Amino acid sequence: MTDLDIAEVAHRAGVPASTLRFYEEKGLIAPTGRRGLRRQYDPGVLERLALIALGRTAGFSLDEIARMFAPDGQPRIDRRMLSARAEELDRTIRELGVLRDSLRHAAACPAPSHLECDTFRRLLDAAASGGVTAPGRRPPERR
Amino acid sequence: MTDLDIAEVAHRAGVPASTLRFYEEKGLIAPTGRRGLRRQYDPGVLERLALIALGRTAGFSLDEIARMFAPDGQPRIDRRMLSARAEELDRTIRELGVLRDSLRHAAACPAPSHLECDTFRRLLDAAASGGVTAPGRRPPERR
DNA sequence: TCTTGACCTCAAGTCGACTTGAAGTAGAAC
């Protein structure tokens, strides 16, 4: 009986209790039982929540993450899915890198207007032709 | 009179006409006039749309982007804002890099279950303690 | 002149991930 109260889980995982209820509704987590009305959780739920957070950061939707858990609760992560996401991330990273460098340049550029700066214009052309746009899945928002 | 019809702009910019109307409502673009009911645009709108797309990719909201245009239509981009966003992007990039490497490892890892893999567990711990999570602003979704 | 079809307006809907609010309940402290 080392179960954790929902408040404890919320605190340790750094998410509001409402999120835990929401995740339960989505089938992502489940309490071991109740004490009165209050949900009690196995400490393992913390690992699971970490896994969920990780998946979200990697760009998976909650539904996709839900599908990654086998009925027995064990994660059954498709290795091909991981590779594919890693490749997508890699593309995103490269695009964001170009963007970061361009922003830095624009910030330092002495041209009176950005539109008169060649580097900025080149970036703009790239964006217009789809070279920089299309960053793929988004990571979740910071809390 | 080299103005472009809304359909032409939509086609060249690669966005639906509804988006152009929406941007107009938001104060991001404006037609030079109408031909009948149809909006006509100065070709410069394409550059402006590219700038908007670029801003979105960099993680700015439409409202923020709107504020970047001076009343005269010239972009008045705050250099400090650009630097700040570049730094944020840089952090995001580094985080995503860690994540990508971890995903690759997990995809290749021979451990029977990911939970038994040390690398994966370390990643999980990092995620749980907020080291990997919190990627900041999200770039826009791919079309 | 008539038809066609692409545009027009305005309100409402969508999507994902949660949050908020109202009304209820039960364990624990007094």
Place this chain on the structure above:
DNA sequence: GTTCTACTTCAAGTCGACTTGAGGTCAAGA
């Protein structure tokens, strides 16, 4: 035994960026 308070349920609201639908208009081609 009563009160307090943190939980409970369920429905509805929020946010950003658009999209969709209904009903209307007008320039251009036949």
